[in-house]
Each structure stands twice: as structure tokens, then as C-alpha cells.
Amino acid sequence: MKFFIDTANLDQIKEAQALGVLDGVTTNPSLMAKEGVNGKENILNHYCNICEVVEGDVSAEVIGTTFDEMIKEGEELAALHSQIVVKIPMIKNGIKAIKYFTDKGIKTNCTLVFSCGQALLAAKAGASYVSPFIGRLDDVSTDGLLLINEIRSVYDNYGFQTQILAASVRHTMHVVNCAKIGADVMTGPLSAIEGLLKHPLTDSGLKKFLEDAQLMQV
Secondary structure: OEEEEEEOOHHHHHHHHOOOOOOEEEEOOHHHHOOOOOOOOHHHHHHHHHHHHOEEEEEEOOOOOHHHHHHHHHHHHHOOOOOOEEEEOOOHHHHHHHHHHOOOOOOOOEEEEEEEHHHHHHHHOOEEEEEHHHHHHHHOOHHHHHHHHHHHHHHHHHHOOEEEEEEOOOHHHHHHHHHHOOOOOEEEHHHHHHHHHOOOOHHHHHHHHHHEEEEEEE
């Protein structure tokens, strides 16, 4: 499973990259605003800066909702860097735009997916990635992991090449469970990735080893 980090914070991206397990980055307008990145030129430059840090795909989201707006923005984003993946919302015009970009050889990430039917449409249009938001489904008492499982089953039935990108990952067990059920990618905060490092028996075992090592030196 690929590990993406869901942030526009360059320090966090660099930290995840230094860990040696980072495969890509996802962003959105909210994450850009959180980092104080405003204005078209600054946003485009920030995407380029992210691409200089990470070696894998970087999802950059369009903000237009008409077909023409998404095509114009998407082509501009894709021209920034070879790592850019154009992030398109799951709406009717979005599916049309995904098909357009697919035919042009431009990678896409279909975002805001909350049903298996939506994921099926995205795959039919040729999306490179589909992003079901499991955390947001959990927030409304719906099993986000069940959706990942359903999409996996449908994609495997028909050999779709679209990668399942589990989005809105909130914590470490989301990461582990997504891996168990076959998500191709997960994207979440740095804390969810670093949480995989932690186990109390590792801490207590290392403490004991270090104590014994000190005794050997006496």
C-alpha cells in the first residue's frame, strides 16, 4: 500500500519524506488555506515546492465546477510538473473532465467519493485514483471501511486499473484496516503514519535492553 500525506505543510511533508515511506501528497483548497497559501500564483508555486520535496504523485485540486473551468484549471495544474495529478470532484461535469484528461494522458484523482456507484463511474471514466472519504463517513455513523471493501470487490471483478485512495484517514487503525482490505493508497496526517511506529512492548523492551547493556559495561 502506498502512503500519501494529506497536507500542504512543507515541514510535515519533509518529515514524512525523511522517514523513507512517503509515496505522494494530497492537498485541497482547505489545506492550502490552513497554511496561509492564498492567491493563484502563490498556490501554483506551492505545488511546485511540494513536488521538489516528494518523488511521487501530488494531487492538486481544481476549484471550478463547470466542465470548461475544470479543463482550464486542470491543464494549467498538469503543466506545472510531471508529478501533478489533477484532483476532480465527483460531479457530472467532473466525470466528463476525468474522461477528457484520461484521453489526454493526464492523471486524475476523483475526490469526494462516498458511494460504490460513484467509484464505478470514476473508474469507467478512467480516473487514475478514486478517493473515498472514510473518516467523513464514520462521522455520520456510516462504515467507511465497508465502502473501501465494496469498491475493491467491484474493481477486482472487472479489472479496473483505478487505484483506491483511502482518504480522510484519521488515525493509525484506519491505515492498518485499509491495508487489510486492499486499499491501494491511503492518505492521512503525519500522526497516522507515525502512529504505526508505536507499541508499549517495543518501548518497554528497548528500555530493558538499554538497562541491561549498561550493566554489561560496569
